[in-house]
Amino acid sequence: MTNLFHYNYKMNSDIGAEAVLGRLIWDSKEIIPAAWYPSTETRIIATPQAAALFYGLTGNMDLSMGLACCTMTIGIVLAIWFFMKKAGSSRISCLLMCLFCLGFAGNIIILELLYVFAGYYAIHVIAFFFILNCYSSLLQKEWKKSKSLRRKMYGKCIIGLILAFLLGMQGTRGILITFGPLFGIEVIRILYEKICRRKCLGKGIIQREQHEKIPFLWISGLLVLSFLGTKMPFSSGQEISRNIRNGFSKLIQVVLPDTWKAVGFSEGDPVRNICLGLLVLNVVIWVIVLLIHMLKWQELSSLEWCFLVTAASPVVTALIVAFTTVESSERYYFMWIFSMAFAVILSCEYLRKGMTVGISAWRALTVITLTAAGIVIGINIHTVYQPILKAEEPTASDALEVVNYLEENGYEMAYSTFENANKMTALSNGKVNVYAINSFETMDICKWLTNADGYPEDGIADQDGAVYIVPEVRMEEFERFLDTGVKCDLKDTIGSYSICFTKRIYKR
Numbered sequence: 001m002t003n004l005f006h007y008n009y010k011m012n013s014d015i016g017a018e019a020v021l022g023r024l025i026w027d028s029k030e031i032i033p034a035a036w037y038p039s040t041e042t043r044i045i046a047t048p049q050a051a052a053l054f055y056g057l058t059g060n061m062d063l064s065m066g067l068a069c070c071t072m073t074i075g076i077v078l079a080i081w082f083f084m085k086k087a088g089s090s091r092i093s094c095l096l097m098c099l100f101c102l103g104f105a106g107n108i109i110i111l112e113l114l115y116v117f118a119g120y121y122a123i124h125v126i127a128f129f130f131i132l133n134c135y136s137s138l139l140q141k142e143w144k145k146s147k148s149l150r151r152k153m154y155g156k157c158i159i160g161l162i163l164a165f166l167l168g169m170q171g172t173r174g175i176l177i178t179f180g181p182l183f184g185i186e187v188i189r190i191l192y193e194k195i196c197r198r199k200c201l202g203k204g205i206i207q208r209e210q211h212e213k214i215p216f217l218w219i220s221g222l223l224v225l226s227f228l229g230t231k232m233p234f235s236s237g238q239e240i241s242r243n244i245r246n247g248f249s250k251l252i253q254v255v256l257p258d259t260w261k262a263v264g265f266s267e268g269d270p271v272r273n274i275c276l277g278l279l280v281l282n283v284v285i286w287v288i289v290l291l292i293h294m295l296k297w298q299e300l301s302s303l304e305w306c307f308l309v310t311a312a313s314p315v316v317t318a319l320i321v322a323f324t325t326v327e328s329s330e331r332y333y334f335m336w337i338f339s340m341a342f343a344v345i346l347s348c349e350y351l352r353k354g355m356t357v358g359i360s361a362w363r364a365l366t367v368i369t370l371t372a373a374g375i376v377i378g379i380n381i382h383t384v385y386q387p388i389l390k391a392e393e394p395t396a397s398d399a400l401e402v403v404n405y406l407e408e409n410g411y412e413m414a415y416s417t418f419e420n421a422n423k424m425t426a427l428s429n430g431k432v433n434v435y436a437i438n439s440f441e442t443m444d445i446c447k448w449l450t451n452a453d454g455y456p457e458d459g460i461a462d463q464d465g466a467v468y469i470v471p472e473v474r475m476e477e478f479e480r481f482l483d484t485g486v487k488c489d490l491k492d493t494i495g496s497y498s499i500c501f502t503k504r505i506y507k508r
Contacts, residue, residue, distance in 0.1 A: 001389060002116045003066035003073075008394035008427060010108060013436070015118045016422030017449035018043075019065040022051025023430060024451055032234055037447040041171035042234055045163075047072050047119040061430040065118075072122035073115045077102070079129035084345070087136045087303040090352060093345050100341035103377035104279075106264040106272065106384050110334050116388075121173065121334065127163050128178045128313075128338075131222065132306045134160050135182065138215040139302035157218050164222040168229020175230075176320060177335060179223045181312040186219045189305055196297045247323035255322045259314070262333035263340075264376075272379040275372035279340040282369045286343045287311055307346055311339045344369045394427060398495030402469055403428040405494060415460060416469035418446045420497075424469070440470060440478040465502055472496040 002009070017039075024033045025048060032042060043049065047068045054064035077098050084094040105111050113121045134156045137143055143153035167174030243250060260266060263280060265273050290304055313335040321328050347366040394400055403424045406414060414434045416424065421436035435454035436446035443460040445452070456463055468488070470478045475498065482488060488500040 002385070003069040004063070006388050006391055006393050007062050007066045007117065009388050009391050010112070010117060011394070011399075011423050011426055013418055013420065013422035014449065015112065016424075016426035018048050018118045018120075019051065019061050019426045020422050020430075020451060021048040021449075022065055022068065023055050023061045024453075025049060025052035026055045033451075035452040037445075037450045037452060039449050041120075041173060042169065044170050045166050046123050046170070062426060065426075069116055069119045069122075072119040072126070073102075075126045076114065076122060076129075079126045079133070083129040083133040083136065083306075086133050087306060088140075088301070089303065089345065089349055093348055093352075096348065097341055097345045099377070100344060100373055101338055103380055104264075104337045104340055104373070105334075106267055106376065106380035107261065107330070108384065109331055110262060110264075110337065111384070113331050113334050114337075120331075121177075124167065124173055124177050125338070127167055127174065128335075130156075130163065131160050131178055131182065132309065135215065135219070135309070136302040136306055138218065139305060160218070161221055161225055164226040165229045168226035169232045169234070170229075172230055174226050175223065176317045176332070177313055179219075179226045180320075181316045182309050183219050183223045184316065185305065185309045185312055186216055188308075189300075190216055192294055196299070241325045243323055243325050250328070251318070251322035254328045255318050258328045258330040259318060259333045259336065261330040262314075263336050264380075267383070269379055269383060272376055272383075275375045275379075276340075278368060278372040279344065279376070280336070282347065282365070283311055283336075283339050283343040285365070286346055303346070303349065307342050310335065310342050314339060341373075344373050397427075398497055399424055400427050401494045402497050402499065403432045403434075405492060405499065406432045406467070409491075411467050413454065414467040414469050414499075415443075417471060417474060418448060418450075420469060420471065421446070422449060434469065440468070440474055441480045443481060463502060467491075468500045468502075470498045470500055472498070 021033070021036060021043060024036060025031065028035065031044060031049065047065070050071050051065045051068035054067040055061060058064050058067075080098050080101055081094050084097050089097070102115065105114060112118050114125060115122070134153075137153055137156070143149045164174065164179060167178075264276055267273075286307065290300060290308060293300060293304075314333045317332050317335070320326070321332060344366075347362065347369055351362055351366050399420060406412075407428055412432060414424075414432065415421075415437050416434050418436040418438075421434045424432065424434040433454060436448070436450050437460060438444045438446045445455050445460070460466065468478065473496075478498075478500070486502065488502050491499045491501050493499070
């Protein structure tokens with residue numbers, strides 16, 4: 001409902017860029033359009049590619065992006081479902097895991113990342129749970145029982161390797177979220193099982209099958225291929241250097257507050273914050289419980305190893321951001337949502353299988369966490385999701401009035417700042433194309449999430465008949481441009497925007 005009927009609820013130029021890119025992919029018939037200036041990630045297998053297909057069917061830019069977000073959300077749910085089934089969870093646990101992963105996102109920025117408006121990291125979540133599906137299968141070793149199962153397993157592993165390379169070509173996010181934490185946990189698992197096997201053999205206990213190297217080799221391949229993907233010529237990434245000296249202070253002052261926001265604590269509801277605190281505590285409890293099991297040399301199930309990977313993901317990302325020069329953002333720590341959901345399901349699964357010693361204590365923990373989860377989802381529905389569904393579409397704003405004015409007066413192209421360009425293009429559903437410039441004084445192209453086809457070869461400043469949408473805060477900048485000999489008519493003022501039209505240009 002949100003993606004289809006309230007797509008413009010929180011429209012900004014980052015969200016609008018995804019819709020503009022989807023249209024450009026279809027029009028150019030290029031997976032990576034040569035005319036597109038990317039940001040920190042090159043979209044290769046992402047929501048805009050799905051939007052391009054829908055745009056070809058509908059010819060509607062906003063609707064196609066909404067349908068693409070719905071498709072990616074379905075992909076996330078299916079990836080979670082099949083992983084949980086493969087890991088041996090009950091049907092009710094699978095359903096609850098899907099529900100919790102959808103419902104725990106109570107921060108609009110995290111919602112944008114995963115399910116609505118843009119789905120920036122939706123493909124990363126799909127890939128994460130697909131890789132966990134393969135990892136769980138490899139650890140269970142059921143695939144060795146027949147040739148058909150082996151072929152299916154090898155096929156899934158090959159798909160995983162291809163996926164790792166493609167995600168690497170997009171940027172470093174796949175390594176941060178999936179392949180780095182998975183590799184770290186696999187190294188720990190190998191060392192643990194080797195030590196555990198030696199202890200068992202020393203005591204004369206019959207040890208299970210000799211340690212398999214296939215999971216480690218496959219995971220190493222994932223990490224290497226993802227890294228090689230980042231080295232492709234068209235790959236985008238952030239410049240990263242070490243920040244060892246100031247890493248701890250950055251962790252405390254910047255990274256942890258952003259993590260706090262990502263979990264949802266900053267939304268202000270005290271009851272939800274208490275429940276979120278219980279869910280975060282439950283993640284910590286389960287990590288400690290599994291560490292205790294390891295110290296007692298008890299074998300961990302594939303589901304438990306996968307939980308450790310999920311819990312490690314946001315922690316590894318936080319440490320990398322803290323001890324490098326990467327700028328921190330709350331959107332980087334979204335995997336906490338899935339860690340909290342996974343921990344609740346682990347409690348349910350332990351209780352269902354009677355795997356705990358203190359059944360009453362674990363039953364109490366399960367009841368408490370399930371109650372907390374239900375309260376969080378209920379409050380999120382009331383405070384986050386319901387207002388979106390009740391909102392006017394599109395929401396009234398000065399930017400909307402500007403594009404309506406331009407459309408009514410027959411203007412199909414204009415120039416403005418990045419903060420307005422893609423946003424206004426999406427608000428008009430592509431009927432008015434607004435292109436971003438860095439500065440009104442120099443009229444240089446904004447090479448960030450921008451379609452280069454909208455800029456003339458002889459430069460923006462030398463155009464006769466250009467339309468400029470000038471925010472009030474940038475008017476002095478625009479006046480300095482006029483001082484160079486350009487004459488403009490002020491067509492209209494709408495809210496904080498001035499709409500200016502170039503009449504003629506004096507030769508300098």
